Amino acid sequence: MHNQDIIKRMKQFSAEQLNQVQAIIARYPEGKQKSALIPLLHLAQETFGGWLDTETMDYIASLLTIKPIEVYEVASFYSMFHMKPVGKHVLEVCQTGPCMLNGSDEIIDYIKQKLGIEAGQTTADGLFTLKPVECLGACGYAPMMQLGKHYKEFLTKDKIDQIIEDLRNSI
Amino acid sequence: MGIQLLLEKSKVENIRLYDVYRREGGYRSVEKALKMSPDDIVEEVKKSGLRGRGGAGFPTGMKWSFLAKPEGVPRHLVCNADESEPGTFKDRYLMEFLPHLLIEGLIVSSYALGSNATYIYIRGEYAWIPDILEQAIAEAKANGWLGKNILGTGFDCEIYVQRGAGAYICGEETALIESLEGKRGNPRIKPPFPAIQGLWMRPTVVNNVETLAAVVPIINMGGDEYAKIGVGKSTGTKLLSVCGNVNKPGVYEIDMTISVEEFIYSDAYCGGIPNGKKLKACIPGGSSVPILPANLLLKTAKGETRMMNYESLADGGFATGSMMGSGGFIVLDESQCIVRHTMSLARFYNHESCGQCSPCREGTGWMYKILKNIEYGHGKMSDIDLLWDVQRKIEGNTICPLGDAAAWPVAAAIRHFRDEFEWHINNPVEAQTRNYGLAHYADPIHVPTV
Numbered sequence A: 001m002h003n004q005d006i007i008k009r010m011k012q013f014s015a016e017q018l019n020q021v022q023a024i025i026a027r028y029p030e031g032k033q034k035s036a037l038i039p040l041l042h043l044a045q046e047t048f049g050g051w052l053d054t055e056t057m058d059y060i061a062s063l064l065t066i067k068p069i070e071v072y073e074v075a076s077f078y079s080m081f082h083m084k085p086v087g088k089h090v091l092e093v094c095q096t097g098p099c100m101l102n103g104s105d106e107i108i109d110y111i112k113q114k115l116g117i118e119a120g121q122t123t124a125d126g127l128f129t130l131k132p133v134e135c136l137g138a139c140g141y142a143p144m145m146q147l148g149k150h151y152k153e154f155l156t157k158d159k160i161d162q163i164i165e166d167l168r169n170s171i
Numbered sequence B: 001m002g003i004q005l006l007l008e009k010s011k012v013e014n015i016r017l018y019d020v021y022r023r024e025g026g027y028r029s030v031e032k033a034l035k036m037s038p039d040d041i042v043e044e045v046k047k048s049g050l051r052g053r054g055g056a057g058f059p060t061g062m063k064w065s066f067l068a069k070p071e072g073v074p075r076h077l078v079c080n081a082d083e084s085e086p087g088t089f090k091d092r093y094l095m096e097f098l099p100h101l102l103i104e105g106l107i108v109s110s111y112a113l114g115s116n117a118t119y120i121y122i123r124g125e126y127a128w129i130p131d132i133l134e135q136a137i138a139e140a141k142a143n144g145w146l147g148k149n150i151l152g153t154g155f156d157c158e159i160y161v162q163r164g165a166g167a168y169i170c171g172e173e174t175a176l177i178e179s180l181e182g183k184r185g186n187p188r189i190k191p192p193f194p195a196i197q198g199l200w201m202r203p204t205v206v207n208n209v210e211t212l213a214a215v216v217p218i219i220n221m222g223g224d225e226y227a228k229i230g231v232g233k234s235t236g237t238k239l240l241s242v243c244g245n246v247n248k249p250g251v252y253e254i255d256m257t258i259s260v261e262e263f264i265y266s267d268a269y270c271g272g273i274p275n276g277k278k279l280k281a282c283i284p285g286g287s288s289v290p291i292l293p294a295n296l297l298l299k300t301a302k303g304e305t306r307m308m309n310y311e312s313l314a315d316g317g318f319a320t321g322s323m324m325g326s327g328g329f330i331v332l333d334e335s336q337c338i339v340r341h342t343m344s345l346a347r348f349y350n351h352e353s354c355g356q357c358s359p360c361r362e363g364t365g366w367m368y369k370i371l372k373n374i375e376y377g378h379g380k381m382s383d384i385d386l387l388w389d390v391q392r393k394i395e396g397n398t399i400c401p402l403g404d405a406a407a408w409p410v411a412a413a414i415r416h417f418r419d420e421f422e423w424h425i426n427n428p429v430e431a432q433t434r435n436y437g438l439a440h441y442a443d444p445i446h447v448p449t450v
């Protein structure tokens, strides 16, 4: 009981974030605060370690006065929400047809070999997760990956080396 | 380069900033529109012949005129910026480089439809774009184009940006509405249509980013003038996003009077195929539309030059034609493997099926599995007919068109490239080391029999 209280308190937005939450809810008509669910899940995932655990989802449910199940079913539907822990940096490489035409398979294989992991896995140091994903709307700038908020486009093996080195140095 | 109505100013330095955009003639359409009645604006859009740029090509003015207007019930305009159809990245370009053009179009359209709260639903992965849009919204508001009592007309309007979170299906308008209500993106059974009961069960219009941006030139020049650009029912200009094997991938604005051949080979557009390779095939309107072999792409089955417009791309129906779709133009050169590419698209649709209807949920999985078997050398000759059978059972038997969108690429690949599938099955070992190549597809005219 006592422990849970502590965890609960850890999973709290800051005062500033709570203002942001109120501003988001105010975008919708009275009583339609559930519309804020996806924006709040994004905020929660960014704030609480890159993935959504049950505590976090319950907290979001309480903020929106909806049932926890309503949060779980939404969080598990959308591919950007991680239901399991992920590495500090998630390399989300597009593998769909148009990217494949420009060598995304080779890029994915190269990352696997370089980091010694398979698709969906995280390196032992917890730094990198490789997540092949479907079309990200950058097909003309292929091969490409999403890295946090931004895209890395026209990837080559050299660029991958550089990106990974930069991320390693950024700790 | 032809007429530019949308991208004309995209290269102007700092056009993202309000002052620059305004100096270049921005927001004139709002000044003009707010002096007109909402119905007159709908009329101008009808006259323009504008067709929805999200994929289906439905006439925008007609869609607007269907919006129910019950007394005392708020109405909403929702801008569809989910853009997740493989091959499509034109809306991203508009939002990133010309955010004020979209906001301007949204203000005029919101006024025409009576939407006091308008939402832009943008795919979650475009995570840096909401900041750009919100900046433009704040600038527009600071300059009196948004907010309360705009230009003293008594019209109030706010625009909000809502991020999705990774789900192609949320581009389908009723799934988008569900998502905007904070739910899973499960498409609704229609009717009721969104025009009657949409967002929060209120009358709602959902339009694509490019559609709403096109309202700006329509109001500025008048619907009749806009309709003079282009040919037949393909009026105005269309954005194309080009990817795959071309020298100059990217976003282009065309006036729909050029030929497919010119579009691919001219330096003003795609600039031809890299490394001197030959054109093998093309998916002209986003991954959901039928793939065409080079010969049928450049000329119709009747032997006419195929043009870059709605009618010509669809000439011959699905037997020998394709569709303009979302404008995602995917080019495959002679070194590409049709089986592998089709398999990749099948995986995409299987991943993106929301799972509500069994033909789509199960069928997309079967198609992916069968294609994977063929691609990796475990296919049987009967698999081709099985694939054909599965796709036929999906098409038309589902709640939303994602089922069709998954079936069509597989059907077209078999229809036009059956020999390549057979070669894979007959030569499982060789198919792991080399591609089938061009075969007869570059022949002047090859009319398939299926």
Ligand SMILES: Cc1cc2nc3c(=O)[nH]c(=O)nc-3n(C[C@H](O)[C@H](O)[C@H](O)COP(=O)(O)O)c2cc1C
Binding pocket: B051, B052, B053, B054, B055, B056, B057, B058, B060, B080, B081, B082, B083, B084, B085, B168, B169, B170, B171, B172, B173, B174, B206, B207, B208, B209, B211, B212, B400, B401, B402, B405
């Ligand atoms: C599976 C599926 C995905 C779709 N994705 C998009 C999309 O990303 N963007 C879009 O504008 N329309 C998309 N549409 C079409 C929308 O349902 C709707 O027709 C469109 O937003 C209407 O706008 P328009 O008339 O301006 O084209 C999709 C449809 C389906 C069936």
Ligand code: SF4
Binding pocket: B169, B186, B187, B352, B353, B354, B355, B356, B357, B358, B360, B361, B398, B399, B400, B401, B402, B403
């Ligand atoms: S066709 Fe597919 S995506 Fe559309 S509602 Fe049915 S299962 Fe969902």
Ligand code: FES
Binding pocket: A094, A095, A096, A097, A098, A099, A100, A134, A135, A136, A137, A138, A139, A142, A144, B086, B087, B088
């Ligand atoms: S296919 Fe990779 S970004 Fe579209």
